[in-house]
Amino acid sequence: QIAAAIHNARLEAIMIGNAAAALHGAPVTTLDIDFMFRKTQKNLQKLKILAKELNSYILKPYYPLSGLYRVINDEKELQIDFMSIIHGIKSFELLRSDSVEVEFGKYKLKVASLKNIIKSKRKNQIKHLKLESDKIIIDQIRRLLTLPMNKRTNFLRKRLPGGGSCL
Numbered sequence: 001q002i003a004a005a006i007h008n009a010r011l012e013a014i015m016i017g018n019a020a021a022a023l024h025g026a027p028v029t030t031l032d033i034d035f036m037f038r039k040t041q042k043n044l045q046k047l048k049i050l051a052k053e054l055n056s057y058i059l060k061p062y063y064p065l066s067g068l069y070r071v072i073n074d075e076k077e078l079q080i081d082f083m084s085i086i087h088g089i090k091s092f093e094l095l096r097s098d099s100v101e102v103e104f105g106k107y108k109l110k111v112a113s114l115k116n117i118i119k120s121k122r123k124n125q126i127k128h129l130k131l132e133s134d135k136i137i138i139d140q141i142r143r144l145l146t147l148p149m150n151k152r153t154n155f156l157r158k159r160l161p162g163g164g165s166c167l
Helices: 002-009 017-023 041-053 092-097 114-127 132-144
Strands: 013-016 033-037 057-059 068-073 078-083 100-104 107-111
Touching: 002 041, 002 100, 002 107, 013 017, 013 092, 013 114, 017 033, 017 114, 033 092, 041 057, 041 068
Parallel strands: 013 107, 033 078
Antiparallel strands: 013 033, 057 068, 068 078, 100 107
């Protein structure tokens, strides 16, 4: 539903955080899904279209410079964070150039590379609290970088009837 809503709103966004790391095969969990996007008037309108399609509402934190827009649907316990600023990521363009596309049904989402996920987690860890659990997650994700993509995402693969597989 999220991939469809992003597609239908024509919003260019890149998944980051633990949800993105899990799609790369990291043994992590999360309650929310994080995306980076460009904060423009047009994209803010697209974000409203996305929220309406998901029967959600948008919260903006009080701190005006945060660049965070939270899309919430309480009934579905859905929380999607759209951020225009991510510590450790220099620009949206650089994040996009190193991202991969993952299919969700007939829709595709851009997902940040593990390398960029680690960068943002490290910077966020330095900027905020240095939690032991964050260090463990970063180490687990870093170890995944040594494995080829098909080994990292094997548990996500679906076998095709004519042979082969897809995510």
